[in-house]
Amino acid sequence: MRLNTIKPAKGEKQSPKRVGRGIGSGLGKTCGRGHKGQSARAGGFHKVGFEGGQMPMQRRLPKIGFASLSAGKTAELTLGELAKLGAKGSAIDLAGLKLANLVPLDTERVKVIQSGSINIAVQLSGIAVTKGARAAIEAAGGKVES
Numbered sequence: 001m002r003l004n005t006i007k008p009a010k011g012e013k014q015s016p017k018r019v020g021r022g023i024g025s026g027l028g029k030t031c032g033r034g035h036k037g038q039s040a041r042a043g044g045f046h047k048v049g050f051e052g053g054q055m056p057m058q059r060r061l062p063k064i065g066f067a068s069l070s071a072g073k074t075a076e077l078t079l080g081e082l083a084k085l086g087a088k089g090s091a092i093d094l095a096g097l098k099l100a101n102l103v104p105l106d107t108e109r110v111k112v113i114q115s116g117s118i119n120i121a122v123q124l125s126g127i128a129v130t131k132g133a134r135a136a137i138e139a140a141g142g143k144v145e146s
Helices: 079-083 094-099 131-139
Strands: 073-080 109-113 124-125 143-145
Touching: 073 079, 073 143, 079 109, 109 131, 131 143
Parallel strands: 073 109, 124 143
Antiparallel strands: none
């Protein structure tokens, strides 16, 4: 076998349509476009999805996805921010975090994440914490109440 003898399999390649080459070709005269109408004309086309004035499919189908209503109501707090806020043995809750301007006023849930370090004992109530943050708070002598 040589590279100059390789050919595609029989029936694999089709010769291109030769339009306008006489009646015997089957594509003479109107060249496969039919008689009259927009698609028979030169330059006669519509944008993709156009359905002749009928409401197109992409506008008939319902939209998908949603905007979460609760997305803005949850805030997260780092251990470093928590350490700045609390005095030794102080109790921290959601109202206290709002007063200290650490979370927005419309926040309904707060979660403490393990980022930074804490070395003072704080008492959290009504605030969610991650596993790592809970371990760090308890190691510093603090307490977490759910």
